[in-house]
Amino acid sequence: MQKTSARLLSLLSLLQARRDWPGALLAERLDVSPRTVRRDVDRLRExxxxITAAKGPDGGYRLDAGAELPPLLFDDEQAVALAVGLQVAVTAGAGIEEAALRALNxxxxxxxxxxRRRIDTLQVTAVERPTTGTGSTVDSTVLTVLGAAVHACTVLRFDYALPAGTAGDGLSLASPRRVExxxxxxxxxxxxxxxxxxxxGDWRVFRADRITxxxxxxxxxxxxxxxxxxxxxxxxxxxxxSDGSGDWPCRGxxxxxxxxxxxxxxxxxxxxxxxxxxRCRLSLGSWSWTSLAAAIGRFDADIEVVGPADLREAFAHLARRYTDAATGAAPPAP
Known part of the structure; x- marks a missing residue:
């Protein structure tokens, strides 16, 4: 029979592995009597x-959520998964980077x-995305509020900051929204x-870092x-x-x-x-014909357009624009 301390850890590990445990099955797994299981459960409660208990012939035990977070047990794979997940959270831009780093340590x-050796061989490096504006880190409190509203299915009211320059004066506006x-x-x-x-009356996608x-x-x-x-x-x-087909609206x-x-x-x-x-054939998509032509034009090579005609027109449009830029000609009036 295991010593009491080792048996308590085994019991705790079993209780974390599934929601409900019949008392007889726990006693069988631990190779002890049901009475010993009851005493060990009382020690864990202290x-x-x-841990809640259900009485009766089919009674058992369940590890419930408490007011505070007690020590937890993880098997090897769970511990590695937790550490990897925390490394990813450090780079998530969710406003929890410092807390995730402390938890990882x-x-x-x-x-x-x-x-520890397995974790140390897998390091996730955070690389800052190039941007011309302020960062897009989201306050973790905002994510908590949004997640709670999604889970509870409650209507959410918020102010939504529009991109700078929306009003033509370089300032950002706050647009009130009511959404499900x-x-x-x-x-x-x-x-x-x-x-x-x-x-x-339509579906919308909102950036969380602009929501108050x-x-x-x-x-x-x-x-x-x-x-x-x-x-x-x-x-x-x-x-x-896209129109919902799963493909780009423009493909050439x-x-x-x-x-x-x-x-x-x-x-x-x-x-x-x-x-x-x-020589190669390239089929590519984009959200507009002009952006598709520009994406193809970044390859430093001669281009032969197979089709469609819209893509040829987009290349002609860019050619005129680039010619004006090269010669210093004034762009045509809108």
Whole structure:
């Protein structure tokens, strides 16, 4: 039989592994009597673990949530997953970086040497995204408020800061909004709220770092069905400007005087077909024909447009614009 201290740790580990445990099954797992299980449960309660018991022939035990966070036990894989998750949180831009770093140091300090070596070999480095404005870090309090509203299905009121220059004077405006919040997501290193805008009668995607929540919260609502059913597809389509088909609204095909291997490294979701040692076919999409032509033009190579005609017109439009820029000609009046 295990010593009392070791048995208590085994019991705590079992209670954390599943929601409900029959007393007889715990006694069998620990190779002790049901009476010993009851005494060990009482000892854990004295240490601050909120364990509830159900009486009767089918009675058992459950580890509930308490007012304070007691010590926890993790198996090896859980401990590694927790440490990796905390490293990612340090770079998440959610306003919890300092707290995540402190938690990571605490977890690492109590890890066995074999696990600490595994963690030390995997280091996540935070790289600042280039930006011309202020950072997009979100206050963790804002994320908590948004997440609570999503979970409780309560109408959310907030002031939404519009981008600088929206009013034409370089200043940012605060636009009051009433929404039904449905999802809190991340995209490209930023946090977004997906919500049904009650005043505009349509789905909207709001940057969380521009939200200033108002209190109190509004009434509860019945969640609506998101277009497409999946939030990942919805967000992807919105940022692509797509009609919901999952593809870019503008897609064209060109032949570039470059090796396929050189082009494929810089196309992400483009399709590259090798036509020869220094020639390839590229199919690429974008949110507008002009942006697609500009994206293709960044390759330092001769371009042959396969189609469609809209892409040819976009190249002609950019050619006129670049010619004016090169010669110093004044742009045409709008």
């Amino acid at each position: 240490l601050g673990y909120p 605490t977890v690492r300090q109590v890890m066995p040497a074999r696990l 919040p449905h999802h809190l997501v991340t995209w490209g290193g930023r946090w977004y709220l997906v919500a049904w805008d009650l005043d505009r 929540a108002r209190t109190p919260a509004g009434p509860r609502f019945t969640p609506r069905e998101l277009p497409g059913g999946e939030v990942a597809a919805f967000i992807t389509n919105r940022f692509r400007g 095909e060109v032949i570039l005087a470059l090796p396929a291997a050189s082009v494929s490294r810089h196309t992400h979701d483009g399709v590259v077909e090798e036509l020869g040692p220094h």
